[in-house]
Amino acid sequence: MKRLSGIHHVAIIASDYARSRDFYTRILGLEVLAEHFREPRQSWKLDLRLPDGSQLELFSFPAPPKRPSRPEACGLRHLAFRVEALDDVVAHLQAEGIDCEPVRVDEYTGHRFTFFADPDNLPLELYETA
Incomplete structure (x- = not known):
């Protein structure tokens, strides 16, 4: 294979x-x-x-039927986008009226990330790789 x-x-x-x-x-x-x-x-x-x-x-x-998301349902949890400058992307989203969770640090990798939602409340993540 x-x-x-x-x-x-x-x-x-x-x-x-x-x-x-x-x-x-x-x-x-x-x-x-x-x-x-x-x-x-x-x-x-x-x-x-x-x-x-x-x-x-x-x-x-x-x-289409609603997607169960909270409490967390079995299945795909979220979609993560790789970004190089997390603060810049968060500022852009906030300027568009999109709320982002506070930036956190992945305890295992040390990378910064945050979550936000699309118009249907699909959980999306920004994961800083630079």
Whole structure:
């Protein structure tokens, strides 16, 4: 078996496609690769790229169920983005009206990180690697 070579994409389902599209493109700065309306499903699919080449797929579906998140549910816990200058990104998010948790330090790696949420309250993390 060949080894995994990285994460190609993460898929997210949004309750309000336009609001989430704005969040991930304008606020977080992800590059749009492709955008399609899938008529049979009444669903949008937006392919976005991060600077390292990894991708995020943003979907819309009619009336998606809520995601259980707190108390923490079994399954994917959060999506973490690697950043070089955590304070700069936090300041940008706060200027856009997005709340971030206080910055913490990973007790095992010594790296700084914080959490914030997307428009559907999906937990997102900023993890400083520089």
